Amino acid sequence: MTPLVSIMATREIYETTFDEDVQTETESNQCPECSGRVTTNAVETVCEDCGLVVDKQRIDRGPEWRGFDEDERERTGAPLTAARHDRGLSTEIGRGTDANGNELSGQKRRRLSRMRREQTRGQFQSKAERNLAHGLGEVRRIVSALELSETLRDQACQLFRSAQNEDLLVGRSIEAMAAASVYGACRCNRRPRTLDDVTDPARVEQSRVTNAYKTLNSELGLPAQPVTPSAFVPRLASELDVPDQIRQRARNLAEESEATAVTTGVRPSGFAAACLYKAGHEQDQLLTQSEVAEVANVSPVTVRTHREALDELAV
């Protein structure tokens, strides 16, 4: 029997969390993570202590479609977004034509071009704002490379903002913090993404992303939740192109194992791979260990050892 204390020690690798049941939905004015007070502004409801976005988009910021012509509408334009440094409220000075599409005289064009230059200079009032724009750009790039949802992107951007507000960027690179923000958002939403997945499109060493995430997690008290093997099953299953039956069986296997303690401290993706392997063999679909190991980014040996754990469980 392994001593319990060491399990507690290593599980932190994959299950950084501060409270076991953080997922409970609270309608009240308390943060589900740290019980701090939450405040609601026009954009979202955030916890004052930890920065957790409890709720968002209470207010419909979409265009008003009821009005039939322009002056009946009171709200128009693109919705505000946390994903841009100016929350999407930028102004651009066009070139070439006036509002009616007519050509402009050379004199006016020169004047406009001077104005444009001054305006782009004025867009970033400080170095911090420039960094923010850069960071949010990186976050957007990584998020789209990983094909994550828009809400997740906004949360990641919000994380990056918080990180900057808390001066977590000093001594760290913007790219690393951007990647860490994306990973943090994934963890808070139980998205089956590994640190490798997030680091891959980022242009930094993984160690720096790890470092950034660690400080992000501890300083901001992220409501990071353990990502379970069952969350990885669908993703691996689609990469392997296995039938639904096997996918569901693998998911069941994973969930049953999670009920016991055998999945604590192990790489979720590796365990999910073992579940898929076992499920495939139960239904005479020959998946090789190296196949499943490869899509999960683990070694075949890992798949084997976890399959043994699964066998003992089923009896």
Place this chain on the structure above:
DNA sequence: ACGATTATTGCGTTCTT
């Protein structure tokens, strides 16, 4: 510095064709 998980490598065994 220690313990746990995982990767890597090498090697004899089992299964398939």
Place this chain on the structure above:
DNA sequence: AAGAAAACAATAATCGT
């Protein structure tokens, strides 16, 4: 019989306390 796959064992590397 030949080749692939799974099993086993020993060692190294990594990570968190």
